[in-house]
Amino acid sequence: DVPTLRQLYQLKQIVPAATSAAKYKSSGNLLDRVSLYQGTITGLEVDSIVNAANRSLLGACKLNTRALVDGAIHAAAGPELVEECRTLDGCNVGDAKITRGYELPSKHVIHTVGPVYSASGVGRCAELLASCYRRSLEVTAQHNLRHIAFPSISTGVYGYPVEAATLIALEEVRKFMASEDGSKIKRAIFVVWSNQDKEIYEQLIPLYFPLD
Numbered sequence: 001d002v003p004t005l006r007q008l009y010q011l012k013q014i015v016p017a018a019t020s021a022a023k024y025k026s027s028g029n030l031l032d033r034v035s036l037y038q039g040t041i042t043g044l045e046v047d048s049i050v051n052a053a054n055r056s057l058l059g060a061c062k063l064n065t066r067a068l069v070d071g072a073i074h075a076a077a078g079p080e081l082v083e084e085c086r087t088l089d090g091c092n093v094g095d096a097k098i099t100r101g102y103e104l105p106s107k108h109v110i111h112t113v114g115p116v117y118s119a120s121g122v123g124r125c126a127e128l129l130a131s132c133y134r135r136s137l138e139v140t141a142q143h144n145l146r147h148i149a150f151p152s153i154s155t156g157v158y159g160y161p162v163e164a165a166t167l168i169a170l171e172e173v174r175k176f177m178a179s180e181d182g183s184k185i186k187r188a189i190f191v192v193w194s195n196q197d198k199e200i201y202e203q204l205i206p207l208y209f210p211l212d
């Protein structure tokens with residue numbers, strides 16, 4: 001029920017880019033190992049889902065937590081999640097730490113902390129956001145987990161422009177999934193929430209995961 005990129009090309013939901021525009025000439029088996037899924041990340045029955053957390057790892061700020069990944073994950077996982085998070089002593093921006101999933105359908109949660117976007121430090125923000133994806137993938141591979149699902153890190157409360165964040169997400173996931181360390185990961189899923197975000201992923205995916 002989580003379509004692969006190859007299936008989305010076949011369904012014409014994703015349209016191949018002009019070959020001149022594609023950053024990569026071929027995708028190899030990546031088209032069967034990467035997915036795009038619209039819906040709540042808390043509904044996915046996978047080995048790990050990534051939480052767009054804050055440095056305390058103690059859950060979202062109290063206001064309107066339903067509209068936040070951190071709020072939704074803690075609400076669905078139940079109170080044992082924050083109890084385990086308390087033992088982790090927080091998390092630095094750009095790093096990632098793993099816990100169990102408790103009442104979530106996913107076995108684990110990988111908590112990562114995205115940068116708060118600031119126009120002044122664009123370069124630093126880009127490096128930190130890339131690090132969130134890379135560290136989450138490294139933790140997944142180190143724990144021999146087969147799937148990982150990402151929300152669009154930092155593009156909500158933390159204000160990262162969606163297009164720029166998506167280019168970073170696609171580049172980092174492509175690089176890791178094509179690497180030796182990434183070969184053990186069977187599936188990486190980009191989870192989008194809004195239609196606008198879905199359209200941006202559908203437009204940019206062909207540049208990083210071209211149809212062979």
Ligand code: AR6
Nearest residue numbers: 040041052054060061068069070072154155156157158193
């Ligand atoms: N499933 C998938 N994606 C979602 C969901 C969901 N249930 N809910 C929202 N999104 P955000 P950030 C999308 O703000 O920008 C919290 O207070 C949402 O539309 O959750 O990294 C933390 O404690 C957006 O595109 O994360 C931190 O303090 C994307 O997920 C801060 O927010 C990320 O939105 C982190 O802010």
